[in-house]
Amino acid sequence: MKNILKSLPKIELHRHLEGSIPIDLVLKWSQKYNLPLPMKDPRFRGDDKELRRDDIQAKTPMPFSTVLERLFYQQRCFQNLESVETLTYEVLKSIAQDNIKLLELRFSPGFMAEPQNLSFDGIMEAVLSAKEKAQKDFEIEVGYLLISSRDFGIATCQETIDLALKWKDHIVGIDLAGDETKFPDTLFEKPFQKAKAAGLNITVHTAEVTPAKNILTAHQKLGAQRIGHGVQAATDETVIKYLIENKIPLELCPTSNFITEAVSSLNAHPLKNLLKRGVKVTINSDDPTLFGTTLTHEYEICVEKLGMSLAQIKQTILNSFEASFLSRAQKKRMWEKYFQTF
Numbered sequence: 169m170k171n172i173l174k175s176l177p178k179i180e181l182h183r184h185l186e187g188s189i190p191i192d193l194v195l196k197w198s199q200k201y202n203l204p205l206p207m208k209d210p211r212f213r214g215d216d217k218e219l220r221r222d223d224i225q226a227k228t229p230m231p232f233s234t235v236l237e238r239l240f241y242q243q244r245c246f247q248n249l250e251s252v253e254t255l256t257y258e259v260l261k262s263i264a265q266d267n268i269k270l271l272e273l274r275f276s277p278g279f280m281a282e283p284q285n286l287s288f289d290g291i292m293e294a295v296l297s298a299k300e301k302a303q304k305d306f307e308i309e310v311g312y313l314l315i316s317s318r319d320f321g322i323a324t325c326q327e328t329i330d331l332a333l334k335w336k337d338h339i340v341g342i343d344l345a346g347d348e349t350k351f352p353d354t355l356f357e358k359p360f361q362k363a364k365a366a367g368l369n370i371t372v373h374t375a376e377v378t379p380a381k382n383i384l385t386a387h388q389k390l391g392a393q394r395i396g397h398g399v400q401a402a403t404d405e406t407v408i409k410y411l412i413e414n415k416i417p418l419e420l421c422p423t424s425n426f427i428t429e430a431v432s433s434l435n436a437h438p439l440k441n442l443l444k445r446g447v448k449v450t451i452n453s454d455d456p457t458l459f460g461t462t463l464t465h466e467y468e469i470c471v472e473k474l475g476m477s478l479a480q481i482k483q484t485i486l487n488s489f490e491a492s493f494l495s496r497a498q499k500k501r502m503w504e505k506y507f508q509t510f
């Protein structure tokens with residue numbers, strides 16, 4: 169089964185560029201730019217083999233502060249625009265190696281720019297150049313989502329939406345991420361309505377650890393067509409019905425949901441039940457380097473821990489195909505080549 173899952177052509181809708189930099193490159197960049205690693209921390213022993221092994225085995229819940237701390241070592245790699253381009257290309261390469269054929273990759277320009285005060289437009293040019301090269305070198309179609317992080321406030325959200333509108337023809341949509349417990353979705357209604365009116369596709373991280381009803385707010389007030397995580401939906405029957413009636417896809421990420429304690433254990437993840445109920449469920453890896461996973465590994469978890477069949481896995485892939493914001497031309501090419509015989 170593992171080999172079947174590995175070789176299966178895949179689609180990923182919910183994955184962060186900043187949380188996908190392969191760990192050996194995080195180490196290489198730290199050395200290259202003389203950026204100290206916290207050697208006292210047992211997760212950073214200074215031996216890349218140890219770090220890699222530790223990352224892969226990081227299968228225990230982490231406080232959100234630790235998740236952010238780990239992300240910091242990845243964020244710090246964006247030392248200049250050349251680094252942005254090279255690392256994005258390497259991320260796309262590693263994704264293509266996991267047999268992902270259609271990919272939506274998301275990033276926060278504000279977060280990537282932060283360490284060295286890089287220009288937002290420069291970041292856009294660098295990631296687009298990496299995408300062009302990767303699409304030539306590998307069998308993959310890529311679309312970008314720009315993230316507005318709740319934690320950066322409303323002014324930065326507005327700035328990110330304006331950036332997204334400026335680069336509208338080169339991205340596939342926008343996302344709202346960050347701490348949903350401190351910054352409710354309603355704060356961002358105005359800029360997201362502006363984006364919606366301009367025709368941008370929208371997905372919103374919500375109901376990961378906050379109440380299921382926030383999904384209704386994200387859909388009705390922010391114009392979200394898809395929900396990032398939304399794992400709490402399983403706790404509220406009215407929300408499940410709402411998702412089914414409105415055909416709203418959920419971007420579920422089992423390992424991430426377990427590590428951030430959105431679910432109590434991998435076995436308790438509601439992904440399979442929601443799929444059986446008729447919710448448009450998709451499987452994703454979120455921040456694979458942070459959580460020591462791959463999309464193939466997420467599929468393995470669904471089979472081994474949740475008892476999903478290959479047919480059910482394929483159903484989630486078809487859900488991802490339907491829910492994807494990628495262009496018709498990109499989807500058509502891959503449909504004919506990989507997915508129509510599913």
Ligand SMILES: [Zn+2]
Binds near residue numbers: 454
């Ligand atoms: Zn996410």
